[in-house]
Amino acid sequence: MATIYDVARQAGVSIGTVSRFLNQNGYVSEAARERIQAAVEALGFAPSGVARGLSSKQTRMIGVVVPDLVNLFIPEVVRGIQDVMDNAGYCAVIYNTDGLGAREARALKLLYERRVDGMILLPPSSEEGNAQIEELHRQGLPQVLLGRDLPGLPLDSVTVDTYRGAVEAMQHLLALGHTRIAFVSDRRLKRLSGRLSGYRDALEQAGLPLDDELLFEMSSMYKGTVLDRMLQVQDPPTAVFSMNDMIAIDVIQEAYQRGIKVPDHLSIIGFDDITFAASVQPPLTTIAQPKSLLGQTAAELLLARIEQKASLPVQEVLLSCQLIVRMSTARR
């Protein structure tokens, strides 16, 4: 593999000159330029990012820690991150944690050893992970939180106002005349409490009672029976607010199997607006999260932080959701 020495020798100049040519900083005479260019091509020379990283103290790599790539939501966020980073000349190293605290801490450590210039961290948060984030922050590593927070640490972050989104989802249902509205959550996503607060507050504001019987949890334990449980409630719900689209789609399917028509007999609204939301039958009414924008914003915050370090004040960006009305909700 050709090195800068090979190029220098073949072009009859010093490595310093080749370096200046490569980085387009400092002067290089036209004559030298041409010879170097020719040598680079003849040798198929590609400068070593590793050596560069060592001497320049920046790798132009960033770490992205995600809970799961096999989830319709994450890849779109990652896409947004990569688009921005790619443009800025950075590579993204993606690490899966499976939502496990131990793996999160390990991912952070490994990425740090790799000397990434910064990191973007997605949920969920764990104690081990948080401790590691704190440690890295102390070491001066730029980090941006995406969709999660870590009280007490002055870190940049981007979040979606899911509370507001939940309120909007509820207002949509309320405006359609529903008064018995179920909330379906997922045991693993307990932390996403903004949605539940929005559900509660919207109900309260509408002067409706908060009935714990209308709170359901879709766990593997119960899988496939949420709807059954709903129907057993006296004065059963006429509408369902699901904490995410995946769950909403499962409920739609359960309804279909029992001959319950959506939205005629039951209205269902989801959350996220995953790619499939528009393709199910009936197309799902949902609260869209700005997935790509989330990623892009996080990337931009990180870039700014990498370039300015401590001199920049901490930024916390809050993005808003959007109600997408499709066919799964109707007047009661």
Added chain:
Amino acid sequence: MATIYDVARQAGVSIGTVSRFLNQNGYVSEAARERIQAAVEALGFAPSGVARGLSSKQTRMIGVVVPDLVNLFIPEVVRGIQDVMDNAGYCAVIYNTDGLGAREARALKLLYERRVDGMILLPPSSEEGNAQIEELHRQGLPQVLLGRDLPGLPLDSVTVDTYRGAVEAMQHLLALGHTRIAFVSDRRLKRLSGRLSGYRDALEQAGLPLDDELLFEMSSMYKGTVLDRMLQVQDPPTAVFSMNDMIAIDVIQEAYQRGIKVPDHLSIIGFDDITFAASVQPPLTTIAQPKSLLGQTAAELLLARIEQKASLPVQEVLLSCQLIVRMSTARR
């Protein structure tokens, strides 16, 4: 940021000894061990992967070039790759090409500059990309092709026998008594021709005519009208073999909107078995691809290649598909 020099000084040994301790090769006295360990912890020392990479000439990073992360299929494959690589102590740098030849070539070049120890390359292939692959192969970089081939280059590869899968899909439909079977493809996926060949051969073997009128293309241009076009054929199809699940699901939705019952009036079979296939209504009969296994196998081939380089014979692994019968297909 602490370096190996800081650790050595604090522990009262030379950096060579610290290095030996870190890599657990060579002897280090018990006394030295303890002092070094203490110094490492006190300083929060994490050895620089960059410096390591430069001197050891291996970065323990691999590149993964994918067409698109926002596609139910890819993330699962990537997952399989990461699981294996992670275990072997490698990081995966993922690069998106959007299926664009120019971006593919660029991705390869950038990854090479980063001195990844090897790469796994997913479809589609492009001329620019192929030229770059050839160039890198000449430079001695280990590369594994996943789900694609590049005739003429002796590269390791893993592929799924989609031809066989297509034949099985067709045999399933034929066994149900269908004789007029449509094939729906996607303009962007023209290259995935194994499926089409399987469709044709199965028909031929069954002694059925090959009717070009039954070949449809789902392109954005026609989007939403495939079914309409199908119904205009005289003696219209009673079953549809779709080149992938996404398309199959779109067709199901179109059918639903026109009041055509699946599978009563029309049987539909997909390909891939994406996560959602089981969640649509009716649950989709499909040909499952071993997504995670594809990734794992590619990772294992690459690992072997990295360790043994040229001494290993070229390996070409062919994985098989599996028919998953659900509810979208029925007797004619």
Added chain:
DNA sequence: CTGAAAGCGCTTACAG
């Protein structure tokens, strides 16, 4: 068991 030294392939002042 341990240290001194060279080397990995670049960048970056510093002279000239």
Added chain:
DNA sequence: CTGAAAGCGCTTACAG
């Protein structure tokens, strides 16, 4: 405009 030299933080024989 250009070269010589130091340095980035490790690994790896080589002596001892």
